[in-house]
Amino acid sequence: MIWKIAFRNLVKNARRSVTTALAIGVGGLAALLLGGFVTSIWYGVQTSMIQDQGNLQIYRNGYLEFGAANPEAYTIPDWQAAIDVIRADAALAAEIAVITPRIDLSGVAGNAATGNSKTFIGQGVVAADLAKMRQWDGWNIGEAGLPTGLPEDPASEEVVVGLGMARMLGVCEALAVPDCKDAPEAGAGREADPSAAEYTGLVAGDADLAGITAGGTGQPQLNLMAATTEGVPNIIAVRIAAAKAQAVRALDNAFVLLPFDQARALVFDGSPEATTIMVQIQDPDRADAVKARIQTLLGEAGMDLSAYHFTEVDPTFTRIFGMFAFIFAVVSAVLALVIVFTIFNTVSMTVVERVKEIGTIRAMGFRRGFVGRLFLAESALTGLFGAALALALGVGLSRMVNSAGVQWTPPSNATPLTVRLMVLENPTFAISVLLFLVVIAVLAAVLPTFRAARLNIVQSLQRG
Amino acid sequence: MNQHIEAAQLDGQTITAGSAAPCAARFEAVTKDYRLDKVKVRALTEVSCTILAGTTTFITGPSGSGKSTFLNILGLVDRPDAGRLELFGADVTGLGDAAAADFRARNIGFIFQSFNLIPVLSLRENVEFPLLRQPMSGRARRDRAAAYLEAVGLGGLMDRRPGEISGGQRQRVAVARALAPEPRLIVADEPTANLDTRTSREIVALLARMQAEFNTTVVICTHETQLIPPHSPVIEIIDGRVV
Ligand SMILES: Nc1ncnc2c1ncn2[C@@H]1O[C@H](COP(=O)(O)OP(=O)(O)OP(=O)(O)O)[C@@H](O)[C@H]1O
Numbered sequence: 102m103i104w105k106i107a108f109r110n111l112v113k114n115a116r117r118s119v120t121t122a123l124a125i126g127v128g129g130l131a132a133l134l135l136g137g138f139v140t141s142i143w144y145g146v147q148t149s150m151i152q153d154q155g156n157l158q159i160y161r162n163g164y165l166e167f168g169a170a171n172p173e174a175y176t177i178p179d180w181q182a183a184i185d186v187i188r189a190d191a192a193l194a195a196e197i198a199v200i201t202p203r204i205d206l207s208g209v210a211g212n213a214a215t216g217n218s219k220t221f222i223g224q225g226v227v228a229a230d231l232a233k234m235r236q237w238d239g240w241n242i243g244e245a246g247l248p249t250g251l252p253e254d255p256a257s258e259e260v261v262v263g264l265g266m267a268r269m270l271g272v273c274e275a276l277a278v279p280d281c282k283d284a285p286e287a288g289a290g291r292e293a294d295p296s297a298a299e300y301t302g303l304v305a306g307d308a309d310l311a312g313i314t315a316g317g318t319g320q321p322q323l324n325l326m327a328a329t330t331e332g333v334p335n336i337i338a339v340r341i342a343a344a345k346a347q348a349v350r351a352l353d354n355a356f357v358l359l360p361f362d363q364a365r366a367l368v369f370d371g372s373p374e375a376t377t378i379m380v381q382i383q384d385p386d387r388a389d390a391v392k393a394r395i396q397t398l399l400g401e402a403g404m405d406l407s408a409y410h411f412t413e414v415d416p417t418f419t420r421i422f423g424m425f426a427f428i429f430a431v432v433s434a435v436l437a438l439v440i441v442f443t444i445f446n447t448v449s450m451t452v453v454e455r456v457k458e459i460g461t462i463r464a465m466g467f468r469r470g471f472v473g474r475l476f477l478a479e480s481a482l483t484g485l486f487g488a489a490l491a492l493a494l495g496v497g498l499s500r501m502v503n504s505a506g507v508q509w510t511p512p513s514n515a516t517p518l519t520v521r522l523m524v525l526e527n528p529t530f531a532i533s534v535l536l537f538l539v540v541i542a543v544l545a546a547v548l549p550t551f552r553a554a555r556l557n558i559v560q561s562l563q564r565g
Numbered sequence: 566m567n568q569h570i571e572a573a574q575l576d577g578q579t580i581t582a583g584s585a586a587p588c589a590a591r592f593e594a595v596t597k598d599y600r601l602d603k604v605k606v607r608a609l610t611e612v613s614c615t616i617l618a619g620t621t622t623f624i625t626g627p628s629g630s631g632k633s634t635f636l637n638i639l640g641l642v643d644r645p646d647a648g649r650l651e652l653f654g655a656d657v658t659g660l661g662d663a664a665a666a667d668f669r670a671r672n673i674g675f676i677f678q679s680f681n682l683i684p685v686l687s688l689r690e691n692v693e694f695p696l697l698r699q700p701m702s703g704r705a706r707r708d709r710a711a712a713y714l715e716a717v718g719l720g721g722l723m724d725r726r727p728g729e730i731s732g733g734q735r736q737r738v739a740v741a742r743a744l745a746p747e748p749r750l751i752v753a754d755e756p757t758a759n760l761d762t763r764t765s766r767e768i769v770a771l772l773a774r775m776q777a778e779f780n781t782t783v784v785i786c787t788h789e790t791q792l793i794p795p796h797s798p799v800i801e802i803i804d805g806r807v808v
Pocket residue numbers: 560563599600601606607608626627628629630631632633634635788
């Protein structure tokens with residue numbers, strides 16, 4: 102009977118009920134869509150980072166704290182041995198999709214043809230392994246990994262540079278990169294400094310001096326110079342296969358992705374060292390378990406290495422997600438406030454209109470709690486209608502947006518992701534939002550309802 | 566329906582057992598003040614009287630004399646500031662809000678001047694409504710409501726809403742609603758004030774008939790003395806005092 106009365110009163114005051122349900126519905130819709138967007142960031146950004154870096158990374162102990170100042174002192178002494186230890190574990194074998202070493206390095210890069218040179222930040226990777234990592238889609242969100250641009254032949258001498266790097270080296274035209282123009286008179290200013298000129302000459306053009314000849318493939322030639330772990334300057338000649346944009350501008354302006362063996366030859370002089378071992382896991386939700394297991398295995402093998410989640414190494418994801426979570430929290434709080442005020446207002450009006458009915462019900466021997474339930478039921482129903490509206494609109498609108506294929510480049514990415522508002526794909530979230538709507542609809546009604554229940558019976562009955 | 570009434574009477578005897586003259590209500594020096602902006606208005610002054618069970622008692626008096634206040638205290642929706650009230654042999658003076666509500670649900674029915682039906686409920690649902698406080702199945706509630714609507718002559722309009730019937734018919738529904746839980750006491754404050762003379766007589770006659778049929782105690786407040794049947798017990802209140 103309570104629900105019958107509640108429902109019929111809502112129908113009776115149709116316009117007011119619809120307005121209130123709309124306020125709840127639109128508020129819920131905004132929360133669902135924004136939440137759907139944040140969800141897609143959660144999965145999308147993590148996916149592209151895992152495609153690039155793996156879920157876990159193994160470093161020599163101390164690297165994350167002190168490695169930046171003295172990278173040579175914190176390399177993994179024998180990456181193959183470490184990988185063998187992990188691969189030997191049968192349970193892990195099924196969980197791990199890719200396990201591959203990487204060498205991080207830096208130095209000076211120069212192009213002989215243009216005479217330009219500049220510092221570079223490089224990563225030496227096993228091209229085939231990275232290509233496989235780029236295919237990872239552990240959450241099945243359909244995010245296609247980008248090709249690395251590196252040939253998979255381990256002996257290849259081809260490298261990939263950042264777009265900014267290509268521009269600065271003046272190789273855009275040679276690579277036929279769209280939206281990339283070579284700087285006019287690149288490097289002209291630098292000639293004034295004689296010591297710089299000497300250095301530039303060494304890296305950029307004086308191939309004879311370094312004893313290296315450029316290949317005749319038509320690809321721009323690049324000389325990379327770096328210090329080996331012993332501190333001896335070393336130089337290799339490679340060819341630029343492609344230029345690919347990097348997310349961070351500073352990195353894009355200096356980035357070189359090179360074959361693992363080339364990097365190894367340049368800085369480790371053939372020794373079995375590596376900066377890190379990237380571990381990509383089939384099921385991202387198993388990352389913590391795999392990390393613990395790897396840690397145990399490395400410890401048992403007496404290796405001075407530790408495994409880290411990629412978010413521990415690079416806080417970018419945590420920060421991006423934190424920012425969106427914060428925005429979501431603020432927007433939700435504002436929406437909740439609007440909903441609370443709307444409902445408070447509606448229930449207060451309803452109570453005032455029905456004071457005499459309240460007095461009558463109380464006179465008939467119903468306790469205060471019954472009167473309370475009568476009005477709370479009405480509010481709960483309004484909340485339910487609002488939530489249903491939010492769900493219907495949310496599903497409809499997210500489908501529309503998703504099929505429109507809007508592109509968005511997250512702060513961490515070089516290339517845009519297709520915006521996919523994940524509303525139903527995150528059922529826990531969607532259900533929480535809908536439940537929250539009903540709960541605040543009820544909570545917002547508590548105060549006016551409480552007042553209604555406590556009305557003086559005689560005075561309510563005297564009301565006209 | 567007779568079974569229900571027997572049950573009610575049995576129930577009544579459990580409380581009134583032992584008292585020679587069955588007394589529905591006993592007022593002992595009941596005083597009631599209203600506070601209006603810190604000014605005290607005395608509505609009832611040391612009212613003492615008894616209402617016999619199984620009668621239709623009329624309360625009369627000029628406007629503002631305290632009739633409604635008297636009925637509100639009798640019906641347990643208001644409390645005296647001083648004095649004592651006994652209903653069916655039980656001291657109900659100090660009952661708390663919930664206990665008073667429970668007592669009303671079991672023992673007291675109300676009929677109001679402006680009918681006070683719930684507009685969104687059908688006539689049958691209106692009569693069913695107070696039965697929600699009784700331990701009955703939904704089916705029993707519906708049957709009981711239908712039976713009482715039949716008894717007041719509205720069996721054919723059960724599915725209408727209060728807005729779709731006349732004032733006299735509404736008050737009949739209110740009578741059925743007050744009777745349906747089979748209370749021992751029915752309190753009616755000016756039940757005919759909003760009705761024309763003919764309808765008023767019909768309602769009073771209906772109440773008298775129902776009182777006789779179900780042997781309840783009915784207390785009606787009215788200033789239309791011509792409606793009072795001869796030989797009825799009358800309590801006259803003037804200026805907050807029983808005369
Ligand atoms: N809620 C209230 N607040 C303040 N004073 C009140 C209140 N209700 C009644 N009174 C006062 O108490 C006195 C008795 O009022 P009551 O309503 O009992 O009179 P009544 O005999 O029922 O009058 P009527 O015939 O007009 O209905 C009056 O003086 C009235 O002004």
